[in-house]
Amino acid sequence: MPMNHYATLGINPEADHETIRHAWVAAARMNHPDALGDATDEERRKAELKMRAINEAWRVLGSEKLKIAYDEELHQTKETPVEVDETWSDDWFDVDASDPPGFEVGNAVVATVLRALPWLVIGAIGVGIFVFSAFATNSRPERRQSPVSEKECVVVREDRTLRESARCDAMGARQVTKTFPMDADAQCPLETEKFENRLTDPPEYWCLAP
Secondary structure (H helix, E strand, C coil): CCCCHHHHHCCCCCCCHHHHHHHHHHHHHHHCHHHCCCCCHHHHHHHHHHHHHHHHHHHHHCCHHHHHHHHHHHHHCCCCCCCCCHHHHHHHCCCCCCCCCCCCCCCHHHHHHHHHHHHHHHHHHHHHHHHHHHHHHHHCHHHHCCCCCCCCEEEECCCCCEECCCCCCCCCEEEEEEEEECCCCCCCCCCCEEEEECCCCCCEEEEECC
């Protein structure tokens, strides 16, 4: 049975690409081992396993082709990919999708709104985190320094190749925050995506901001 990537990111299977990306950013910020501080080895090990699951979920759901194949696989196994991990639910927010005991809603419209309320809260939190992250990143001194290279912003095509030298205000443009050779012992900063750029000679890893 395939891993439930939707449950890993805490999103609905009908979520669009931007909602999936926002959920990935929020999950990475909360579970990255570097954010644990003075954690035990066991806690760090669990965080690393969780981060692997989060990054794998983004790798699959962030790609249009892989997502289609994954959805078909879920459908074939008749799995219902709508459960949200209870631990994440408690960490992010404390909203119960069911009605309180003894509370009955006689109006069908009101009942529908109440059932949809948790997803509206998820969306609002995701947008808030994204806006805050973008503001905090743009306010850092290093963002006002010279770009990493002449190709400061790029666009990731649907086939996972890069269109370099893109305008940073273009639709879908993403900031290149760091580059390093594929054989280097280095990692991308928190909240960035590690991307293989085989158009360079030699090929490099590029770290792209959300």
